[in-house]
Amino acid sequence: MHWLWVIIVGLVVGVIAKALTPGKEAMGFIITAILGIAGSFISTYIGEKLGWWGETGFVHFLGSIGGAVVLLVIYHALFRRNATA
Template identity: 50%
Template sequence: MGIIWTIILGFIIGLIAKLLHPGKENMGFIMTVLLGIGGAFTAGVVGQALGWYQAGEGAGFIASVIAAIVLLVIYGKIRQK
C-alpha cells in the first residue's frame, strides 16, 4: 500500500507544481508522478537533515511542492538546450 500512496501523492504534488509553474511542459502522467516523487524525496531529505520539520508534518508537503517546482524549472532548462 505504501507504493500506491507514493504514486498518488507524487501525482498530486507534480500536478500542483505544474499548475503553479508558469509555462507549458509537455509531460505525461509518468513524468508528472516522477516529478512529484522527486520533489517529495528531495524536500524530505533536505528538510529533515536541516531540522526544519519531521516526517509527516504539513510543512513537508509544502516543501515537496516547492522542490518539485525547482525540479520542473531545471527540467525546462535542460529541455530547451
C-alpha cells in the same frame, strides 16, 4: 501499500507544481509523477536533515511541492524545445 501512497501523493505534488510553474509543457502522467515523487524525496531528505520539519505534516507537503517546482524548473531549462524549429 506505502508505495502506492507515495505515487499518489507524488502525482498530486507534481500536478500542483506544474500548475505553479509558468510556461506550457506537454508532459505526460509519468514525467509529472516522477518529478513529484523526486521532489518529495529531495525535500524530505533536505528538510529532515536540516531539522526544518518532521516526517509528516502540512509543512512537509509544502516542502514537497517546493522540491517538485525546483525540479520542474530544472527540467524546463534542460529540455526546452526551440519554438522556431
